[in-house]
Amino acid sequence: MRADAARNRTRVLQVAREQLAAGDDSLQLNAIARLAGVGVGTVYRHFPNRHALREALSAERFRELVDEAQAAAADVDALAGLRRLLRFTLARALDDSGFASVLESANDAEAQTSALKAELDLAVAHLLDRARGLGAVRRDIEADDVRRLLCGVEHALRSGACDPTRTEVYLDVLLEGLRPPR
Amino acid sequence: MRADAARNRTRVLQVAREQLAAGDDSLQLNAIARLAGVGVGTVYRHFPNRHALREALSAERFRELVDEAQAAAADVDALAGLRRLLRFTLARALDDSGFASVLESANDAEAQTSALKAELDLAVAHLLDRARGLGAVRRDIEADDVRRLLCGVEHALRSGACDPTRTEVYLDVLLEGLRPPR
Amino acid sequence: MRADAARNRTRVLQVAREQLAAGDDSLQLNAIARLAGVGVGTVYRHFPNRHALREALSAERFRELVDEAQAAAADVDALAGLRRLLRFTLARALDDSGFASVLESANDAEAQTSALKAELDLAVAHLLDRARGLGAVRRDIEADDVRRLLCGVEHALRSGACDPTRTEVYLDVLLEGLRPPR
Amino acid sequence: MRADAARNRTRVLQVAREQLAAGDDSLQLNAIARLAGVGVGTVYRHFPNRHALREALSAERFRELVDEAQAAAADVDALAGLRRLLRFTLARALDDSGFASVLESANDAEAQTSALKAELDLAVAHLLDRARGLGAVRRDIEADDVRRLLCGVEHALRSGACDPTRTEVYLDVLLEGLRPPR
DNA sequence: CATGAATGAGCTTTCATTCAT
DNA sequence: GATGAATGAAAGCTCATTCAT
Structure with a gap:
């Protein structure tokens, strides 16, 4: 350039x-x-459009998220790593709606964003695999689903007064929901 | 008039x-x-704005939803009623994004909408109470939370290719997540 | 309005x-x-476009031109009237290029402009008729032609250093050219 | 180069x-x-600009025009030569607006264009001198004026529906106008 | 209360021209 | 000298919203 x-x-x-x-x-x-x-x-x-700008603005924080996901994937306790990663991601998405929209979008404007997303999903996939080994995650859920569901939770939290206790509860609902059905 | x-x-x-x-x-x-x-x-x-129009357009279907909720609340099997109600609501929200946005919004334009929403939440509250009695729903979740979380799931489903199998999985994740933690 | x-x-x-x-x-x-x-x-x-604005800006001066044309048409000496009218018009067109472009354009943006142009051409037609009676104007020239040729002369004068003597000469060339061929 | x-x-x-x-x-x-x-x-x-490109595009045809002017200047019948030259030039200018604009412009971008124009004006000056000897052209008109007036006529013809009969009439008006006043 | 012309902020494209490489 | 990506002024459209009638 x-x-x-x-x-x-x-x-x-x-x-x-x-x-x-x-x-x-x-x-x-x-x-x-x-x-x-x-x-x-x-x-x-x-x-070329607002979304491309948002992606560029989020690139750095997205990189950090990927690092976090890779660290979580390497965590001894996969379940703890998963919980920590989801909490981290959720906090970031709630703090920065642009970041949330980049995380959620299915249509990336920049190739770099897609690459980051792939890297993220790969790390999360490893994490999920290990968690599945512990019986902590159901079989029919992929990294992609986790990302989407987390964005759903973020959405649910946004729609209403900002209430920190709800954050923990909804996060817990998500983690419990991800476990294999009893 | x-x-x-x-x-x-x-x-x-x-x-x-x-x-x-x-x-x-x-x-x-x-x-x-x-x-x-x-x-x-x-x-x-x-x-006065697009949202008010959406509310008016959704009024009839919202009324039906309330009826459905009241029927579910009267169901012998509370858990089955809850599952049926959530599936019904989700299908409707996925089918009609205007309806979804009315269901989700915290700021109603018309008093009638708020009234319907209150009626809905009341029926759901009854349903949740009964489900709690069966150990099927955690204590820290209210009707309002269920509505928001369901909209979150709808959001998660929308963000990505429309895949009917995901609908059932995500719905299941939500229902499992609503159960008291093990 | x-x-x-x-x-x-x-x-x-x-x-x-x-x-x-x-x-x-x-x-x-x-x-x-x-x-x-x-x-x-x-x-x-x-x-709707620059030309429409130019027409509006010229409306008043165009009205004055029409008045002048009608006065010229009523002049006892048709030839003197014609010469005076052409000189008046040329001076105005040279002074105000917007006015010139309105006078010349075949595509009026506003109906009012077309109306004024029609009124102008009508007055000039009368003037030409009377001048023809005096043998001062050739048969194959209409009011419309006079307007276009005058704009042509204005154009010729603009293309080059502004020289007042040329104005009179070119005007004279036009008037002589309008006379029936010998 | x-x-x-x-x-x-x-x-x-x-x-x-x-x-x-x-x-x-x-x-x-x-x-x-x-x-x-x-x-x-x-x-x-x-x-350096569009006009320079137009000049380059017109160079060849301009050269032909100069040749034509020199031929006309050598014509036995100066008046016929003048008429033929003006008709030739007008046809070319009407056919090619770029050529017309080069012919008309007072500011040449390329020295070659100015040279061609000078050569043209020289030939026309000879032609005019000879025509003046026949009483066919007024004293106060130079080659430069003829070029400008012809461009004016071209302009007048362009402003309005393309009508071949007008071409001949306007050309005739110009030639008559160039004769000494009666 | 109904009306709809009028408003103006915002968006995006186009294109002549510059200038870093 | 050649290159073309980059620049930014300008144009003109869209559309939510207002408000004079």
């Missing part, structure tokens, strides 16, 4: 982050372009 | 339904007004 | 005039909207 | 001609570059 393009890309991401920090989730590409001192065309070239 | 007002309201709802049936979920108030041969202002008077 | 619409229309025209006075012939609808404190949509609603 | 530069220049001109032949008068430098398999920068190096 050309140096000036990289510079502009960085400025755009920086401004977008400032907007989010200021409590504006709308990520209006026009406004961002103006604030970044850049033409709209430049923003659209780098990020 | 004046006779012409009632007529207009009916026409608007009818056109909105036609639009949805034609596969257009956008419910653009301008377009609906035009197709209904009515001013935009008239549409806005009856339905 | 609604009072607010009329107000906005007026403001837009006023700003457009200011822009022209400031030497900016580009008539950018976005810029005008901004300066007029009005949305772009409003400008586009009133004036 | 380097061999590859010459090759590129040729390819660009060829593609531009194909575009014009296909009815696209916009001569978009980006599109032409793409179709020519060449960078935009290369097109801009050869032709």
Whole structure:
């Protein structure tokens, strides 16, 4: 990538982050372009739509999530690792709706996002396999399902007053639900 | 309500339904007004925003859901009733995203919707109470939680290819998750 | 027209005039909207394109031209009237390129412009008829031709350094050319 | 000029001609570059703007016009030569708006164009001188004026439905107008 | 209360031009 | 000199919402 393009890309991401920090989730590409001192065309070239921008904004945190998942997969106690990973992911998704939407979307704008998602699902698949060995996870659930269900829980938590006790309860419901039926 | 007002309201709802049936979920108030041969202002008077319109469109089906919930609450087998009710609700929400959004929203536009929701939650509360007596539902879950979690599951199902087997699995995960932890 | 619409229309025209006075012939609808404190949509609603705006800006001066043409048609000396009218029109067209483009265009955006043009051509037709009676105008030339040829002369004058003596010469060439061939 | 530069220049001109032949008068430098398999920068190096490209595209036909003018200047019947030359030029300008714009412009992009124009004006000046001797052209008209007035006539013909009879009439008006006033 | 023209913010595309490589 | 990705100004459309009539 050309140096000036990289510079502009960085400025755009920086401004977008400032907007989010200021409590504006709308990520209006026009406004961002103006604030970044850049033409709209430049923003659209780098990020063809809002979702692509969200993906770029989430890339770093997604990388961290993948690391976390890999650590969890290597945990001695698979069940504890699973619980910790889901709690970690849920907290992050609740904190950052952009991140949640990237995690949930079935249509990635950037190949890098799909790659990260694949890496995540791979680590989670290992984790699930080991947990299954302990009788802690049912047979008909894959990494993909866990990701989707977790986003569902995040959704359920968002729809209503933010109540920290609900977070723990819903997370527990999910973990119990993942166990093989009695 | 004046006779012409009632007529207009009916026409608007009818056109909105036609639009949805034609596969257009956008419910653009301008377009609906035009197709209904009515001013935009008239549409806005009856339905201050898209969500209010969705509520009106869902009222009938919501009423049916409440009936179903009351029947389930009266079922001899509370657990079977719960499962049947959740499956019924999920099917409806998956079939009709407007209905799903009304079911999920914490901010009702119309008092009637809130009333229906209260009636629903009341019936579900009874059902849960009885199920709890059978050891089939954990203590820290209310009717409200069930509604939100079900919407979460609906969300999880939507995010990805429509796969009927997933519907049953996710529903099962939810029901298992609702049971008291082992 | 609604009072607010009329107000906005007026403001837009006023700003457009200011822009022209400031030497900016580009008539950018976005810029005008901004300066007029009005949305772009409003400008586009009133004036679907730049040409429509030019027509509106020229309406008054076009009306004056029609009056002048009617006066010329009533002149005792038809030939003098014709010469005076052509000189008047040419001066105006050279002074105001927007006016010239409205005068020349075959595709009017507003019906009012077409009406004015018809009125102009009617007056000129009378004038030509009388001049023909004096042997001062050839048979195969209509009012429409005179208007187009005058715009051609304006064009010829514009293409090159502005030289007042050329104006008189070219005008004379046109008037001599309109006479019946010897 | 380097061999590859010459090759590129040729390819660009060829593609531009194909575009014009296909009815696209916009001569978009980006599109032409793409179709020519060449960078935009290369097109801009050869032709700093659209007008420069038009001049290059017209060079050959302009050369032919100059030849025609020199032939006319050598014609025994100066008046017939003048008429023939004007008719020839007008036909060419009407057929090719790019050619017309090059003929008309007061600001040539390429020195070669200015040279051709000078050569043209010289031949026309001779022709006019001889015609003046026959009393067929007024004193206050130069070759430059004839070129501009002819472009004016072309303009007048373009503004309106294409009507071959008008071409002859307007041309006649011009020739009559060029004669000394009675 | 009904009406719908009017409003204007926002979005996205286009394209002439620049400039880093 | 060649290259073409990158730039950003401008254009003009869409549509939710308002408000004069």
